[in-house]
Structure formats: C-alpha cells, structure tokens
Amino acid sequence: MSFKAGDAGDLAEKIKFLIEDKNKGEKMAKEAMASVKNFTWESRTEKIINFVRENEYILYN
Incomplete structure (x- = not known):
C-alpha cells in the first residue's frame, strides 16, 4: 500500500x-x-x- 507523497490526508486515509x-x-x-527476509x-x-x-567478459574486453 502506498500514499501520495506530501499528502497527509491520503496517508491518514490509508492508516x-x-x-x-x-x-x-x-x-x-x-x-x-x-519479503524482508530476502534482503x-x-x-x-x-x-x-x-x-x-555474468558481466566479466564485458568488463575486461
């Protein structure tokens, strides 16, 4: 769930x-x-x- 940045009213609605x-x-x-356990x-x-x-070839050629 997300809310509009800077919009306290939207955040309040979500809460x-x-x-x-x-x-x-x-x-x-x-x-x-x-999900957090993956990080x-x-x-x-x-x-x-x-x-x-996977990109070693690109780095050295």
Whole structure:
C-alpha cells in the first residue's frame, strides 16, 4: 500500500483503512516480513558476485 507523497490526508486515509480492516493489516504485515527476509547481506553479496561473473567478459574486453 502506498500514499501520495506530501499528502497527509491520503496517508491518514490509508492508516484509517488498516485500523478498520485488521485482517488486511495483519496480512500485509506478514507479507512484508516474508519479503524482508530476502534482503540479507548474504543474499545481496551473492547477487553482486553473480552479476560480476555474468558481466566479466564485458568488463575486461
């Protein structure tokens, strides 16, 4: 869920929606926690190493 930058009214509406629909808020929280687990130092390092290996030819030629 997102809100319009600089629009406090839009942010307030989104917060109110989540307060009123606790199931939706809980579902979003669980999905966010699952998503965050993909952002570890190990996974980021692995992605960078793979990127460098895949593009090594371009870097040195």
